[in-house]
Amino acid sequence: MNKQTSKNQYSDYALGEILFSLSPFVLMLIIFAINDEVHQIIYQPEWSFAASVMFGQSVTRLYYVQKRNSESRIISTDRVALFVAAILVFGFAPSIILLENTINDNNPSKIVVYAQIVLFAVSCFVHFISNTLAAGKNELE
Numbered sequence: 513m514n515k516q517t518s519k520n521q522y523s524d525y526a527l528g529e530i531l532f533s534l535s536p537f538v539l540m541l542i543i544f545a546i547n548d549e550v551h552q553i554i555y556q557p558e559w560s561f562a563a564s565v566m567f568g569q570s571v572t573r574l575y576y577v578q579k580r581n582s583e584s585r586i587i588s589t590d591r592v593a594l595f596v597a598a599i600l601v602f603g604f605a606p607s608i609i610l611l612e613n614t615i616n617d618n619n620p621s622k623i624v625v626y627a628q629i630v631l632f633a634v635s636c637f638v639h640f641i642s643n644t645l646a647a648g649k650n651e652l653e
Contacts, residue, residue, distance in 0.1 A: 526643035530636050533562060555620065559628040560611035566635035567603040571596050573639075573646035580646075599638060607631050 536558065544550045578592045610628045614620045 523640075523644050525647050526640045529643060530566075530640060533566065533636075533639075536562070554625055554629060555614070557611055557614035557628075559632045560607050560614055563628065563632040563635040564604055564607035564611060566632075566639040567599050567607060570599050570635070570638045570642040571604070573642040574599075576646040577642070595642075603631065603635060603638060607635070 537553070540553055540556065540558065541550065544553050574592055574596050577587065578589065607628070610624055610631065613624050614628060617624075
């Protein structure tokens with residue numbers, strides 16, 4: 513298998529996981545559409561919950577990158593630790609705070625609502641990158 517095929521295979525794998533994570537939102541969209549309340553979908557706390565799960569999975573994927581990296585040293589340990597810290601500080605923790613806010617507040621502010629959507633989008637991107645690195649690192653060397 514050549515390197516380009518391998519890169520595409522693992523990118524497709526990572527994208528497939530993200531699309532599978534979107535399935536509850538598709539179901540919510542259908543349910544809200546049936547009830548003529550599509551505009552309510554952005555106010556749901558599931559966006560923050562999904563973002564926190566995706567950020568958490570990204571951290572575990574980076575663990576596998578580090579584990580595989582112990583033999584080859586292509587990515588420094590400090591760099592992986594920096595990525596993990598950034599995910600936890602700028603992704604996971606804010607997602608949990610927004611989740612708590614949207615669950616406990618019957619009418620969350622627009623900034624909270626839009627912030628959780630943005631964090632979800634960022635979590636998908638981070639998950640895609642970390643999953644691609646973890647799944648394909650050995651074959652891409």
